[in-house]
Amino acid sequence: MSKAAEFLSGGGEARDAFAGGDPFAGADGGADVGGDEAGGGGPADHAADQAGGAAALLEGLTDDQRRAAETTEGPVLVLAAAGSGKTRVITRRIGFLVENGIPPWQILALTFTNKAAGEMRERVNELLAPGEAMGESRRTRGLTVTTFHSLCARLLRRYAERAGIPGLKPDYSIYDSADQSSLMKQTLKALDLSTTNWPPRSMLSAISNAKNELMDAEAFERGAGDFASRTVAKVFKRYETGLRKAGAVDFDDLLLLVAKMLRDTEEIRREVQDRYRYLMIDEYQDTNRAQFLIASMIAGTAAERGLPSESGPNICVVGDPDQSIYGWRGADITNILEFEERYPSARTISLGQNFRSTAPILGVADTLIRHNKQRKHKDLYTTAEGGERVGVVLCRDEHHEAELVVDWFKELHEGGEGRFAWKDCAVLYRTNALSRVLEERLLREGVPYVIARGTAFYQREEVKDVLAYLRVVANTADEVNLERVVNKPTRGIGKAGLDAVRSFAASAGLGLFEALRLAGDAPGVSARAANAMKAFAETVDGWNGAGTFMGAGVSGSLAGLVERVIKESGLEGHYKKLAAKNEQDADRLDNLDELISSAAEFEQDYDPADDPMNFEAAVKAGGAAGDGVAISSEEGSGGVADDGAGGGTGGEDGAPPLLELLRAYLESVALVADADSVDPDQGAVTLMTLHAAKGLEFPAAAIVGLEENTLPHSRAQASESELEEERRLAFVGITRAMRHLKLTSARYRTVRGIHERTIPSRFLEELGTEHVSVSDQSDVSGGLGEAWGESGGGSFGGGGGGGFDRRGRMGGGMDLSSEAQVRRTREGDRRASGLALGAKVRHPRFGPGVVKSVTGGANARAQVAFEQVGVKTLVLEYAKLEVLG
DNA sequence: TACGATCCTTTTTTT
DNA sequence: AAGGATCGTA
Numbered sequence: 066m067s068k069a070a071e072f073l074s075g076g077g078e079a080r081d082a083f084a085g086g087d088p089f090a091g092a093d094g095g096a097d098v099g100g101d102e103a104g105g106g107g108p109a110d111h112a113a114d115q116a117g118g119a120a121a122l123l124e125g126l127t128d129d130q131r132r133a134a135e136t137t138e139g140p141v142l143v144l145a146a147a148g149s150g151k152t153r154v155i156t157r158r159i160g161f162l163v164e165n166g167i168p169p170w171q172i173l174a175l176t177f178t179n180k181a182a183g184e185m186r187e188r189v190n191e192l193l194a195p196g197e198a199m200g201e202s203r204r205t206r207g208l209t210v211t212t213f214h215s216l217c218a219r220l221l222r223r224y225a226e227r228a229g230i231p232g233l234k235p236d237y238s239i240y241d242s243a244d245q246s247s248l249m250k251q252t253l254k255a256l257d258l259s260t261t262n263w264p265p266r267s268m269l270s271a272i273s274n275a276k277n278e279l280m281d282a283e284a285f286e287r288g289a290g291d292f293a294s295r296t297v298a299k300v301f302k303r304y305e306t307g308l309r310k311a312g313a314v315d316f317d318d319l320l321l322l323v324a325k326m327l328r329d330t331e332e333i334r335r336e337v338q339d340r341y342r343y344l345m346i347d348e349y350q351d352t353n354r355a356q357f358l359i360a361s362m363i364a365g366t367a368a369e370r371g372l373p374s375e376s377g378p379n380i381c382v383v384g385d386p387d388q389s390i391y392g393w394r395g396a397d398i399t400n401i402l403e404f405e406e407r408y409p410s411a412r413t414i415s416l417g418q419n420f421r422s423t424a425p426i427l428g429v430a431d432t433l434i435r436h437n438k439q440r441k442h443k444d445l446y447t448t449a450e451g452g453e454r455v456g457v458v459l460c461r462d463e464h465h466e467a468e469l470v471v472d473w474f475k476e477l478h479e480g481g482e483g484r485f486a487w488k489d490c491a492v493l494y495r496t497n498a499l500s501r502v503l504e505e506r507l508l509r510e511g512v513p514y515v516i517a518r519g520t521a522f523y524q525r526e527e528v529k530d531v532l533a534y535l536r537v538v539a540n541t542a543d544e545v546n547l548e549r550v551v552n553k554p555t556r557g558i559g560k561a562g563l564d565a566v567r568s569f570a571a572s573a574g575l576g577l578f579e580a581l582r583l584a585g586d587a588p589g590v591s592a593r594a595a596n597a598m599k600a601f602a603e604t605v606d607g608w609n610g611a612g613t614f615m616g617a618g619v620s621g622s623l624a625g626l627v628e629r630v631i632k633e634s635g636l637e638g639h640y641k642k643l644a645a646k647n648e649q650d651a652d653r654l655d656n657l658d659e660l661i662s663s664a665a666e667f668e669q670d671y672d673p674a675d676d677p678m679n680f681e682a683a684v685k686a687g688g689a690a691g692d693g694v695a696i697s698s699e700e701g702s703g704g705v706a707d708d709g710a711g712g713g714t715g716g717e718d719g720a721p722p723l724l725e726l727l728r729a730y731l732e733s734v735a736l737v738a739d740a741d742s743v744d745p746d747q748g749a750v751t752l753m754t755l756h757a758a759k760g761l762e763f764p765a766a767a768i769v770g771l772e773e774n775t776l777p778h779s780r781a782q783a784s785e786s787e788l789e790e791e792r793r794l795a796f797v798g799i800t801r802a803m804r805h806l807k808l809t810s811a812r813y814r815t816v817r818g819i820h821e822r823t824i825p826s827r828f829l830e831e832l833g834t835e836h837v838s839v840s841d842q843s844d845v846s847g848g849l850g851e852a853w854g855e856s857g858g859g860s861f862g863g864g865g866g867g868g869f870d871r872r873g874r875m876g877g878g879m880d881l882s883s884e885a886q887v888r889r890t891r892e893g894d895r896r897a898s899g900l901a902l903g904a905k906v907r908h909p910r911f912g913p914g915v916v917k918s919v920t921g922g923a924n925a926r927a928q929v930a931f932e933q934v935g936v937k938t939l940v941l942e943y944a945k946l947e948v949l950g
Numbered sequence: 951t952a953c954g955a956t957c958c959t960t961t962t963t964t965t
Numbered sequence: 966a967a968g969g970a971t972c973g974t975a
Contacts, residue, residue: 817960
């Protein structure tokens with residue numbers, strides 16, 4: 066039995082995690098859910114009267130695409146190759162459903178990024194209600210197109226209390242990775258574990274992996290055998306307690322808790338199933354176990370849906386195994402295989418025709434991806450002819466690389482009739498660190514550009530400060546954020562005082578925030594500190610009406626609240642002072658302003674009826690189409706009409722509008738992704754990671770850093786499967802390009818401050834030669850690379866229209882096959898481990914010296930103080946160091 | 951208690 | 966290169 070099946074049936078490890086019942090037991094009672102005809106009957110019933118419009122929607126699709134769009138009943142697996150018009154198919158499919166009389170609010174489409182969701186909403190709107198504002202038309206109103214994480218956040222808000230998840234109230238906070246890491250550090254401290262032996266990062270990643278596998282702390286503990294994992298289990302448990310005490314959940318919890326809730330609480334599962342009758346999942350290859358199960362449970366079984374047992378629910382998943390690039394995050398390609406296992410009646414539709422790229426680009430992509438062994442080959446084809454070769458450019462270093470790329474874009478931009486707009490161009494790279502040099506060059510050349518880093522803004526210190534205050538305002542139990550802001554800007558609350566208050570809180574059974582308010586009663590707190598604490602607590606009280614949000618001034622706008630917090634917290638003054646002192650800090654004030662604007666903007670766009678969990682509003686909006694649909698409204702939660710202006714999400718706690726707005730705002734901030742910030746209309750060159758580029762396309766693309774240890778990344782070479790994921794990443798990059806594609810590889814690159822010789826990526830060889838033209842611009846012969854002696858320099862074969870050949874003079878004429886590389890890396894490792902600090906060594910050129918430091922890993926290097934030439938950092942793999950006895 | 955200087959390690963990718 | 970942590974000093 067697969068793990069997923071175990072979870073669903075309540076068996077095995079996963080069952081222990083939740084000790085709950087089988088969600089699908091008693092499913093025979095499900096026949097009458099909803100009881101409406103539209104959902105149960107499906108398009109066929111309505112096809113007659115709507116046929117015209119529906120048929121028109123399918124025009125211009127290929128046969129395969131059409132089948133994918135119109136096969137709306139039952140489970141469907143769409144294997145959509147890169148550039149095969151996947152988004153188009155999903156959009157048309159939604160249109161087709163609505164055109165056939167399915168109320169939009171019964172349709173749920175899940176994507177991975179907000180941006181993808183937003184785009185899809187837009188396209189559906191264009192299709193169904195052209196000219197009307199988004200969400201205005203009854204033909205789209207109530208349609209849910211969102212991300213897994215947003216949906217889960219909303220489900221948790223609506224149902225957490227009813228599901229009886231301990232410690233989780235509707236005002237829960239979502240912890241981002243910075244919050245998580247603070248909490249983890251606290252946790253380790255509390256357990257008296259050193260962060261050296263138990264790095265917070267690894268702890269968090271172990272926990273995250275467990276949660277992705279649907280294992281909670283108790284289950285993890287049960288499976289923990291050795292000392293290390295038993296310690297992790299302890300940390301896990303404590304971390305969970307910390308989260309719940311703070312009324313918070315982390316990213317993984319959003320999925321885990323919802324999976325658990327849907328499984329264990331039949332009533333909730335039914336309610337969600339009643340609402341959604343048509344489910345679509347994009348980028349299915351990137352779903353993890355939890356997501357797979359959430360989708361399964363929302364879709365329900367044939368029995369739950371009152372369908373004949375040989376059929377299945379209306380769930381359509383769209384994915385491409387070749388574009389699976391989130392394995393490290395728990396994504397599981399076997400979800401694709403298990404789909405057919407779980408839904409034996411599933412129909413599979415393959416979309417193999419590529420409409421995006423030229424034949425050479427496609428050819429190169431195909432040649433590359435064929436090197437993956439764990440793969441079922443599928444043909445990728447295009448009917449398009451012509452197209453220029455894919456350029457491979459060898460350059461000197463990252464600066465040269467940036468120069469060449471930017472020059473190329475300028476050429477395209479300025480060149481003749483086929484002129485390219487800036488927004489047609491993109492630079493893709495493996496790691497964010499590579500963007501810097503490119504950015505500098507673009508800036509210098511005056512080329513407009515945008516970097517896809519939606520999260521960067523919210524990670525700025527000053528912005529994080531304000532958000533931390535806001536989180537505390539929304540939820541004073543959030544002690545991680547409380548600790549962040551309690552003395553920022555400094556207000557005389559120091560470590561000693563805080564420690565005293567903490568123990569006071571513990572002994573009095575108070576939360577930290579309450580304890581601050583009563584600090585005067587705490588032993589060991591100076592009067593001065595106690596006053597400061599009390600003042601701080603009162604300031605927060607002033608913002609949130611002493612926790613009730615009823616106080617004067619709290620009824621104002623969200624932007625108003627944010628502004629008040631910035632001013633009254635003293636942050637404004639603090640950053641003004643900084644800015645006066647240091648010019649670099651000037652933009653911090655701008656960021657604070659921008660945050661206020663972002664709140665104002667959010668407020669403007671916010672409509673409680675847009676909340677997918679506001680079932681009532683959705684149904685109401687659905688109007689006539691929704692007649693006869695029984696949404697269970699007697700449960701008391703959101704069912705009773707909310708007469709408050711805020712609408713129904715908060716429901717039970719009678720949340721006033723401002724608090725609801727604040728929660729929604731913080732939630733949206735917590736769930737932004739880097740890719741979200743890509744705005745195709747910005748008229749600028751786009752810079753982004755290969756991961757963020759998934760799903761996008763550009764007429765001209767450059768992929769930089771085609772070097773070993775960069776792409777494929779050094780951290781991803783431990784196993785064949787990791788390497789294959791890197792190859793898929795390269796594949797994703799290549800298939801983003803529509804007409805022009807260049808791949809660059811620099812001979813030298815400065816990584817973390819160390820200038821070092823590189824090895825061209827093995828992927829370059831794997832592109833084949835047929836569609837590639839190599840141009841060696843590096844013309845380095847010796848020169849810069851002296852420290853590495855004979856391994857430096859060398860020129861590459863190929864050039865012109867020829868093939869690419871990695872056999873140059875590198876490594877003294879050695880053929881650097883990948884085996885040879887592995888060998889050399891190990892050699893470097895071995896030498897590193899054999900080098901003791903203080904060891905006397907001799908370098909062929911620099912003479913004798915003493916080892917100052919050694920780092921291990923794939924690129925082991927040592928700092929050596931030479932008698933004649935001073936301290937040098939050497940890459941052991943290349944430096945022929947001789948150890949002197 | 952607060953701030954600065956110095957030393958040290960290090961994220962690849964992200965919801 | 967840069968951020969974080971630690972330590973010493975005002």
